[in-house]
Amino acid sequence: MSKPRILVASPVFPEVIARLQEHFDVEANTGTDAWSGEEFVRRLSDKDGAFLTGAQTVDARVLAQAPRLKIVANMSVGYNNLDVAALRAAGVVGTNTPDVLTETTADFGFALLMATARRITEAERYLRDGKWGKWRYDTLVGADVHGTTLGIIGMGRIGRAIARRGVHGFGMQLIYHNRSQLDAATEQELKAHYAPTKEEVLEKADHVVLVLPYTPEAYHLIGAAEIARMKPTATLINIARGGIVDDVALARALAEKRIAGAGLDVFENEPNFAKELLALDNVVLTPHIASATIPTRLAMANLAADNLIAFFRDGKTLTPVT
Numbered sequence: 001m002s003k004p005r006i007l008v009a010s011p012v013f014p015e016v017i018a019r020l021q022e023h024f025d026v027e028a029n030t031g032t033d034a035w036s037g038e039e040f041v042r043r044l045s046d047k048d049g050a051f052l053t054g055a056q057t058v059d060a061r062v063l064a065q066a067p068r069l070k071i072v073a074n075m076s077v078g079y080n081n082l083d084v085a086a087l088r089a090a091g092v093v094g095t096n097t098p099d100v101l102t103e104t105t106a107d108f109g110f111a112l113l114m115a116t117a118r119r120i121t122e123a124e125r126y127l128r129d130g131k132w133g134k135w136r137y138d139t140l141v142g143a144d145v146h147g148t149t150l151g152i153i154g155m156g157r158i159g160r161a162i163a164r165r166g167v168h169g170f171g172m173q174l175i176y177h178n179r180s181q182l183d184a185a186t187e188q189e190l191k192a193h194y195a196p197t198k199e200e201v202l203e204k205a206d207h208v209v210l211v212l213p214y215t216p217e218a219y220h221l222i223g224a225a226e227i228a229r230m231k232p233t234a235t236l237i238n239i240a241r242g243g244i245v246d247d248v249a250l251a252r253a254l255a256e257k258r259i260a261g262a263g264l265d266v267f268e269n270e271p272n273f274a275k276e277l278l279a280l281d282n283v284v285l286t287p288h289i290a291s292a293t294i295p296t297r298l299a300m301a302n303l304a305a306d307n308l309i310a311f312f313r314d315g316k317t318l319t320p321v322t
């Protein structure tokens with residue numbers, strides 16, 4: 001019997017490709033850049049399954065051109081690149097990679113919060129640019145993190161992992177907004193205050209972290225009006241998805257010092273981003289790397305591979321989203 005045909009659409013660990021080759025007839029991207037757009041669609045057209053990253057969109061138009069496709073395994077927890085309704089309608093299974101990246105991503109979220117609050121990248125530029133002169137009481141003074149109020153919008157696994165760092169490690173108070181309230185035991189552990197509206201979080205928090213999934217309702221959830229509700233001393237951290245924040249409105253607010261700073265790991269239309277951000281000192285910018293450690297990226301890739309293997313062997317997946 002011939003093996004199922006699998007497309008690995010983005011470059012990934014050779015050992016994971018080797019694992020897939022034990023089970024499948026694999027067409028793997030061993031180049032430097034992800035296949036996307038028409039090239040991806042063309043290569044997908046005769047495949048039974050696909051290993052994807054956020055770089056590939058699968059919607060009804062793509063599915064119509066992939067008649068053999070039965071499963072798409074996303075190497076990411078977020079799956080806004082998959083049109084779940086279209087997958088269901090076409091009888092194609094979709095999977096993601098939850099849990100394995102939670103702590104690594106939370107570490108990065110907290111690092112971005114710290115870097116933003118304490119102006120670490122700005123301070124390094126200042127030093128490298130030869131601007132370090134005599135000591136002054138107000139040189140590069142930042143915002144405290146310990147003992148302040150942490151606001152989290154989106155209290156899933158990663159949100160809770162960031163909350164634990166803030167509450168247990170930094171003595172922060174926690175206010176959060178989420179579609180549903182946490183169970184009583186978790187609320188008690190984190191001494192968490194549930195805010196029924198995002199506005200309450202924006203108004204009360206000293207540091208606001210966005211960790212919610214990118215659904216159509218979340219598009220530009222944070223724009224000029226929302227930023228205007230924040231304290232002038234507050235910071236805004238986005239490790240969720242770019243389109244959740246109106247970055248042009250944010251850049252304007254940062255230029256006018258309406259808030260103290262922002263830390264952004266994600267942007268609308270990556271790798272492009274609102275270039276006005278580059279002119280600002282009070283923003284820390286990173287290229288979507290919150291999950292980027294070798295053990296975590298390997299665990300994500302292996303989980304995506306496990307989903308493909310389990311599907312074609314048992315007809316079941318480990319972490320379905322459809």
Ligand code: 8YV
Nearest residue numbers: 053054055075076077078291
């Ligand atoms: C990925 C991510 O690196 O898991 C997610 O949702 O945003 C990142 O961990 C990226 O999506 C590539 O697949």
